[in-house]
Amino acid sequence: MRLQQTKVVFALSGLVNPERAELRSLACAMGAQYRQDVTTDTTHVVCKFDGTPKIAQARQQGCFIVRTDWIQACHHEQKRLPEDDFLLHKQDQNPPASKRPRTDVQSHGKNVDSSQKLPARKDQVDEETSKMVDGDIKRFRDYLASQVKDNQDKETIARKGLLEAFVYAKECHEQHGDLKSFQDEWIGPIPLALQRLLEDLPANVTTKRIEELHDVYQLVLSRSPT
Secondary structure (H helix, E strand, C coil): CCCCCCCCEEEEECCCCCHHHHHHHHHHHCCCEECCCCCCCCCEEEECCCCCHHHHHHHHHCCEEEECHHHHHHHHHCCCCCHHHHECCHHHCCCCHHHCCCCCCCCCCCCCCCCCCCCCCHHHCCHHHHHHHHHHHHHHHHHHHHHCCCCCCHHHHHHHHHHHHHHHHHHHHHHHCCCHHHHHHCCCCCCHHHHHHHHCCHHHCCHHHHHHHHHHHHHHHHHCCC
16 A cells, blocks of 8 residues: 655654564654654654653654554554554643644555565584574573563564564665664664674675575574574
8 A cells, every 4th residue: 555655753762672673664664764863853752661861852842752552553554643642641742733744654565574584594504603693592681681671572582683683784784885874773782693794894794694694593593492
């Protein structure tokens, strides 16, 4: 379904990966523009809780401050839904006219699926690689334990988050020709294989190489018990 274009420029607050990356991908797939920080053109801050510096700045600028389910609901309906039903607080319901929608969000006709399976490179999986992936899972689990206080399945989230890191790194490389934006914007542990790419010469970092590493991690994760 093709929807009319609107200006939605959003920042995220109080979120950790992989949920952060998933919400960003859903919004961008509908034509929204992402900002790492609250900028002068930001229209929305999507958050889980109050009290962050981004929310304070958003209130000063008159941005919409909405819960995460606003993005999910918009993506489900494939249109921009009224923000009033998704506001963090009712006091945040009167942004200036410049922040209000005039038309719907544009869909580019593709959904971002961070779990998309790619061909595995079995020849690259050895004991050392398996240990490296296992170590990355442990680091991601430990990170989630310090950030997420509820009873979510942190093992599953950690595995998904590792693969999402490669997906987002690939997107950044395709858009900018390097991994600087990935390094600046990714919140959470960076898989060791990507850390090594960041330390390598830019000429040696290719989208194909990122895809190969994603495939190796995916294969190791499929073989290891949850």
